Amino acid sequence: MRTLKIHIRGKKMISVVIPTFQEEKFIGATLASLLRADPNMEIIMVDGESTDKTVETAKRYVDKVYVLKEKGVSKARNYGAAHTGGDIILFIDASVIVPPYLIKAINNIFACPNVVGATCNNMPLNPKLSESIFFKILNTCIRFSMNVLPPTRFKFYPSGAFIAVRKEIFKKIGGFNEATTTSEDSDLIYQLSKRGKFVFINNLSVHESMRRQRQVGLFKLFRAWIKNYLIFLVYGVTSHEWTPIR
Helix, strand or coil, X not given: CCCCCCCCCCCCCEEEEEEECCCCCCXXXXXXXXXXXXXXXXXXXXXXXXXXXXXXXXXXXXXXXXXXXXXXXXXXXXXXXXXXXXXXXXXECCCEECCCCHHHHHHHHHCCCCEEEEEEEEEECCCCHHHHHHHHHHHHHHHHHHHCCCCCCCCCCCCXXXXXXXXXXXXXXXXXXXXXXXXXXXXXXXXXXXXXXXXXXXXXXXXXXXXXHHHHCHHHHHHHHHHHHHHHHHHCCCCXXXXXXX
8 A cells, every 4th residue: 555645735636547458568567657756646547347467467556446347438537537636637548658757747837827738748669760750740740739729629639648637627627528439638628728728748758659559550540530530520429430448
């Protein structure tokens, strides 16, 4: 059992929510990196009935591990958020490695009362050259969209690999849209942007496993993202190509 969490004046307590499904190969490294950043961090994992050792592995690191029968990443994230005690909720994916200065970077950005949410540079773990180039361009586009363009549904939004939000505002907008299987992250950020500033943390980078991207191919996956986002914008639904798995 980890030690009691103390809310220090001038700092926000940060709770982390991680949706998982069949992540035994990656979840240990992700949780270890979070605890290196803050050994007392509140981490909540919501699993979609994995049949591997995801849950067993997670319980070695954290106290709050839940298993949901209902599928859908939005459902998992909202369920986890409802069990957090922090002022800031950080949603990350199960194969994301965070740096030791994570807490300082998040506290610095949320020191501004107008900031309602934030994302950061998302880079590949053990990247190929093409992956490094692709993600550097992608991060530049997202950073420009977040910091320069006005709020609109047609902005270039980041994925849900790293999204930090003020819990109070997250609750007010109703959390993630559970009616969709994709673009839920873009929709959340758009709704948050109408309540305050959603910003890009320039000096923070996290690293994500490329195993899913390599199965599909970067550019094929990127085309699928664009296609499904446009379908969501026009029709308010998601493409049949995406099925909830966690």
